[in-house]
Amino acid sequence: MSTSRPALGTTARDRLIAAAHQTVRAKGYAATSVDELCGAAGVTKGAFFHHFPSKEALGVAAANAWTARAEEHIFTLPEWTRLPDPLDRLLAHIDFRLAMIEGPVEDFTCFVGTMVQEAYLTNQPIRKACQASIGAYAERLAEDIQAAVEQHGAQIDALSLAYHVQAVLQGAFILAKAQNDPARARDSVAHLKRYVSMLFGKTDQP
Amino acid sequence: MSTSRPALGTTARDRLIAAAHQTVRAKGYAATSVDELCGAAGVTKGAFFHHFPSKEALGVAAANAWTARAEEHIFTLPEWTRLPDPLDRLLAHIDFRLAMIEGPVEDFTCFVGTMVQEAYLTNQPIRKACQASIGAYAERLAEDIQAAVEQHGAQIDALSLAYHVQAVLQGAFILAKAQNDPARARDSVAHLKRYVSMLFGKTDQP
DNA sequence: TGCACCATACCAACTGGTCGGTATGATGAT
DNA sequence: ATCATCATACCGACCAGTTGGTATGGTGCA
Known part of the structure; x- marks a missing residue:
């Protein structure tokens, strides 16, 4: 398996949460875009909205x-x-x-x-x-x-x-x-x- | 005279600053749009960018x-x-x-x-x-x-x-x-x- | 076969910022 | 006093790029 770039062993969901912790602390919630979160987590938008409705x-x-x-x-x-x-x-x-x-x-x-x-x-x-x-x-x-x-x-x-x-x-x-x-x-x-x-x-x- | 709606006596610039104080405290900086600020100050976008370059x-x-x-x-x-x-x-x-x-x-x-x-x-x-x-x-x-x-x-x-x-x-x-x-x-x-x-x-x- | 998991293409709404234009009033030469 | 000239303040349509979110289709494991 091993779909994408960072942190093997963690799931896409976990990586998105970790990316949120990091990016939001750096730029705030509103200024952090979904695309940016996906990029930081090494995940596509489809994966994002598969795991989270919004x-x-x-x-x-x-x-x-x-x-x-x-x-x-x-x-x-x-x-x-x-x-x-x-x-x-x-x-x-x-x-x-x-x-x-x-x-x-x-x-x-x-x-x-x-x-x-x-x-x-x-x-x-x-x-x-x-x-x-x-x-x-x-x-x-x-x-x-x-x-x-x-x-x-x-x-x-x-x-x-x-x-x-x-x-x-x-x-x-x-x-x-x-x-x-x-x-x-x-x-x-x-x-x-x-x-x-x-x-x-x-x-x-x- | 008397160009626009609220708070007579104050200038458009002052009203924009007051609107920023109020709106940013309520919603944060990034989530506050220029249009919204203009609306709150009773001012058009043209006026905004007349007084502030950005x-x-x-x-x-x-x-x-x-x-x-x-x-x-x-x-x-x-x-x-x-x-x-x-x-x-x-x-x-x-x-x-x-x-x-x-x-x-x-x-x-x-x-x-x-x-x-x-x-x-x-x-x-x-x-x-x-x-x-x-x-x-x-x-x-x-x-x-x-x-x-x-x-x-x-x-x-x-x-x-x-x-x-x-x-x-x-x-x-x-x-x-x-x-x-x-x-x-x-x-x-x-x-x-x-x-x-x-x-x-x-x-x-x- | 079915379903969790994901990729890609796409969309309408909204973003900060630009631009040509106008209304008003001060200035200064005549 | 009059009028050309200019600066300030303002208007609102418009633009290109970005936003959160959707629609659809593929892929591999139970």
Whole structure:
């Protein structure tokens, strides 16, 4: 078999989703054409509309795939996710996200965060898929935060803080895009870590 | 006299910029067509290309206008900008931005933050105009922060914290868009205020 | 034989941008 | 005062290229 150029072993559908993740993060949803997606995935238009009834449907599928990807790469695979102390996990999480902010901007930014900016008013299916993705991330993170709150005693709404982490990350990505440089973005995540440390009593950074 | 429909007294050029602020915040830059902008501004295509050589040029002009608008509405007109204590001004600033997060999402979100997401790689003139706008805001805010640092004594890089304020705001806007509801966004700005309060020694909120 | 998977040709609608032309008012020589 | 000259602001038909999407047909495996 082996139909076309990139990434043998993956299906046309998977390659289209991967192309969406990459291209939309670089150029945005509206500016990314179906033809371009097909080109990046090494697939023809016929294949595209065989797997997805519309461009919008690919957007939704790619958002769902993004959720799964985050669950795996951020909440499952890294070693620190098995740390015993939930506060250690939380701080390691922030360190991990900070360390990701490096290299080309389009490689570390958030697919759903980028897409929802353009679609939140005009495309409800996409908006809802992005909301679900961000929500899943926040709820997962809130588990550790809640455990840390219970273990270390602090006056914090876990889910609210989890969404704040998301907000800082998304905002940091915008800074990186505007400056074409991740330095200020990393700075901002460092402020987030300082805040969380202070919330949990660690008077200041080491 | 009185050439055309809306907002007497404003010129076609001003109306096009206002239409860009509104429409781009609602649908994004790429998804907003020149025809649509003309319609919203009550202006013909001929007028558009009389005032701007290209759609991109309008984007740049609108970003510059956005900078001026922020300087006026956020740093000059409000009463609290004349408070004597710089820390009071800083906290009032955050309260002010928090209070703005209300009503339709497309009315309180940031034009340059929205636009730079789509243009940062493909359109350098627009990216730079957005960078300048965010930079001007941060530098202006850093003045108060620096004064507060000097007056209250704290270990803070003023400009870095100012950019962090921007990041939290931009991230909060993304939350509001994804959820189609400003509640979580306000929550996040409340976290920011708590952080700044803690940085300056106020152990916790009133 | 049937069906999942894909390729190619094609289409109507829309895109940013161009172009010839007009309406209006300021300027300056007579 | 009058009128030619010019610049600015604007109009709207038009253009070539691109868009998302469709229609149809082929191909290989169950």
